[in-house]
Amino acid sequence: MPSxxxxxxxxxxxxxxxxxxxxxxxxxxxxxxQVVDRELPSMPxxxxxxxANAPLTRNPDFEGLDVPAALDRFGTGIAIASMLxxxxxxxxxxxxxxxxxxxxDYVAAAWLDAEPRLRGSIYVSGEDPAASVAEIExxxxxxxxxxxxxxxxxxIHHGNRHYWPxxxxxxxxxxxxxxxxxxxxxxxPSVSGWPSYQFEDYVMQSMAFxxxxxxxxxxxxxxxxxxxxxxxxxxxxAWLPTTIWRNDKTWRGVRxxxxxxxxxxxxxxxxxxxLSLQPVDPPGAEELRQILKHIGSTDMLLYSTDYPHRQxxxxxxxxxxxxxxxxxxxxAGNALKAYPRLAADPAVRQAAxxxxxxx
Amino acid sequence: xxxxxxxxxxxxxxxxxxxxxxxxxxxxLIRVGDEFFALLDRCPHAGARLSGGRLSGTVExxxxxxxxxxxxxxxxxxxxxxxxxxxxTGQSWSDPKSTRTRAYAVEAVAGxxxxxxxxxxxxxxxxxxxxxxxxxxxxxxxRRADASTKx
Numbered sequence: 320m321p322s323x324x325x326x327x328x329x330x331x332x333x334x335x336x337x338x339x340x341x342x343x344x345x346x347x348x349x350x351x352x353q354v355v356d357r358e359l360p361s362m363p364x365x366x367x368x369x370x371a372n373a374p375l376t377r378n379p380d381f382e383g384l385d386v387p388a389a390l391d392r393f394g395t396g397i398a399i400a401s402m403l404x405x406x407x408x409x410x411x412x413x414x415x416x417x418x419x420x421x422x423x424d425y426v427a428a429a430w431l432d433a434e435p436r437l438r439g440s441i442y443v444s445g446e447d448p449a450a451s452v453a454e455i456e457x458x459x460x461x462x463x464x465x466x467x468x469x470x471x472x473x474x475i476h477h478g479n480r481h482y483w484p485x486x487x488x489x490x491x492x493x494x495x496x497x498x499x500x501x502x503x504x505x506x507x508p509s510v511s512g513w514p515s516y517q518f519e520d521y522v523m524q525s526m527a528f529x530x531x532x533x534x535x536x537x538x539x540x541x542x543x544x545x546x547x548x549x550x551x552x553x554x555x556x557a558w559l560p561t562t563i564w565r566n567d568k569t570w571r572g573v574r575x576x577x578x579x580x581x582x583x584x585x586x587x588x589x590x591x592x593x594l595s596l597q598p599v600d601p602p603g604a605e606e607l608r609q610i611l612k613h614i615g616s617t618d619m620l621l622y623s624t625d626y627p628h629r630q631x632x633x634x635x636x637x638x639x640x641x642x643x644x645x646x647x648x649x650x651a652g653n654a655l656k657a658y659p660r661l662a663a664d665p666a667v668r669q670a671a672x673x674x675x676x677x678x
Numbered sequence: 679x680x681x682x683x684x685x686x687x688x689x690x691x692x693x694x695x696x697x698x699x700x701x702x703x704x705x706x707l708i709r710v711g712d713e714f715f716a717l718l719d720r721c722p723h724a725g726a727r728l729s730g731g732r733l734s735g736t737v738e739x740x741x742x743x744x745x746x747x748x749x750x751x752x753x754x755x756x757x758x759x760x761x762x763x764x765x766x767t768g769q770s771w772s773d774p775k776s777t778r779t780r781a782y783a784v785e786a787v788a789g790x791x792x793x794x795x796x797x798x799x800x801x802x803x804x805x806x807x808x809x810x811x812x813x814x815x816x817x818x819x820x821r822r823a824d825a826s827t828k829x
Contacts, residue, residue: 480742539742572760578739 324394325647326670328654328661331499331552331595331623332398332437334386336405337425339364345421345428353414364405368501368524369628373517378629389626390436393636396651396670397661398626401440401468401499401552402426408503416450419443423458431463438661440468440497445475448484455485459492465660466495466550471527472502478534483543490544493659498531500524500553525600528554529562532592536566539579541591548657550593553625557600560613563588589616593657595623596637596649597630604640617645621654684804685811690714693751697729701815705802708733708765710751714811715765717754718800723770726758728799734762736771754799761797768799 340360343351354360369376381389390398402425406418422442431439441464443451451467458464467489475481477498489496501524507513509523510530528551535541535549566584574580580587601607611617624636631638641649651671655662662668682700690696690709697719698705704719706729719729735750753762753771761770803814 543742575734575737578737578745579742581739 326396326651326673327394327622328651328667329390329393329395329398329624329626330550330593330621330654330657331597331625332389332395332400333626333628334400334402334426334430334437335627336365336402337422337429339406339418341429342418342421342425345424346417350414350417350421366403366405366408366501367504367517368403368521370517375521375629376627378627378631380632380634381627384627386430386437387434389624390434392634393624395436395624397654397667398437398624399440399465399497399654399658399661400426400430400437401497402442403470403499403501404442407442407444407470408505412447412450415444416447416454420454420457423454423464427458427461427463431461435666437463438664439464440466441494442468443485445469445473445477445482445485448482451485452488455488455492455494459488459494462660462664464494465658465664466497468497468499468552470501470503471498471524471531471554472506472508474503474506476534476538477531478536478538478540480538483540486540486544486547490547493546493663495548495550495658495660497550497552498528498554500527502527524553525555525558529558532562532588533566535592536580536584536587537577539577541587542579542581546659548591548593548659550595550621550657552595552623553598553628554594555598555600556594556596556614556620557610559594560610563614590618590656593619593621593653595621595625597623597625599631599638601638601640604638607638607640608642611640611642611645617642617649618653618656620645620649621657622650679814679816681812681814683807683810684716684813687806687809687811690811693733695729695731695733695754697727700813703815705813706754707804707811707813708754710765712806714804714806716802716804716813717763717765717768718802720799721756721758721761721763722797722799723756723761724758726756728754728756728763730757731755732757733765736762763797763799766801768801770797770799 339362384392402422404422409415419442426439430437441455441458443454455467486496502508508520514520563585570580570584601610684698684700692709694709696707698707706717706719708715717728719727721728731754733751734753734755735747736753738746738748752765754765755762763770805812
């Protein structure tokens, strides 16, 4: 039941990664045999973005908190959860598809069934759009899945037509397309080559999102799929002003090349692109206010904790400097626009209405 | 207003752009088919000579990968920053959808209905008399006395 606090929808909440052995009940006999005979349960299959002991990986404020306790901690009404599993980076397209399906089914059985505050992500690979579309179709009937999740760094740019069948399936089923920081680690996280240190890798994640946004705009994804909503997770947002300005300015001069951009890119992305609040890069309240002034709106920001990762210190993921009047939108209202399935979810609607009564 | 003969029709090629000095003013003269257009030769954005630009059209699209070239050679593209000016009105365009309306209603469309670019190039009245292109220029205040004595 909603508390007297305003409803909080956490757009970026991570479930602990399942061991490969945990996925066995969700594989067919052939893949069970393959996984066992090839001793895959001994493989960690972990993405390298969050090495276990790196300072970013563990937020001391979450220490000792399991999933329900972490939800309680911040009064989370709804958390859009993801399990960023390394099986997405497998080369074998059939094994990858089988294990991704197993991850998604595991999430539904182990987490969504057990915790009513959680909503799920259909985790797919961009490498094989046909397999990803099949997975979306397979799970689309389960309304607890509210988004399709891909990683930020892939072999082909996200705007490319290669992925459009995935985007079409998202649009068809009212599923939001989420892009989460991270990559396959066989292509450089930087467009200018391989870095040497994890420090570089992590900083470069937000730059990948700048590329992705420009690609979505230029390639016409928002025009081709007029109902598609896109959410950037763990992208940061302080880079938005310069990227938007650069898009708008350049478009004015070269729009004959991309005539489907029938108005400024900044206008096309409004209401279509949303970004998770954490990590907040501006160092203080005044800098944050300046950035928001340059962006011109807070309508694209989605409250997030990035549990269990360390993006903030202390007991409040909301940074100081957010305008008071923007909080209901950031905490929940914007998410209802970003996620058609949440807006149509009776439990969420009830909680949102309770929020309106108390504010 | 003073009328000036600035070119002969015969010597002016189709889709030609010429910079012409007349009565101390720099004019960008353009021919598109049988029509002539004249703009002051100064881009209102940053001052470039528009006569150094090129004629282009507008491109319409129903979506990614779809291209339709419209209003061929009726837009003058500034050589510096690519701002495009409608040779008929001097209006800059930043919203190609607006030109769809304009293509069929050049004279009749009220300015307030359109999403226009921020700049307007000064247009100069131009007409063809017999075999000559004639522009109609207001006289600059400083030159008026001088010019009237010559006439």
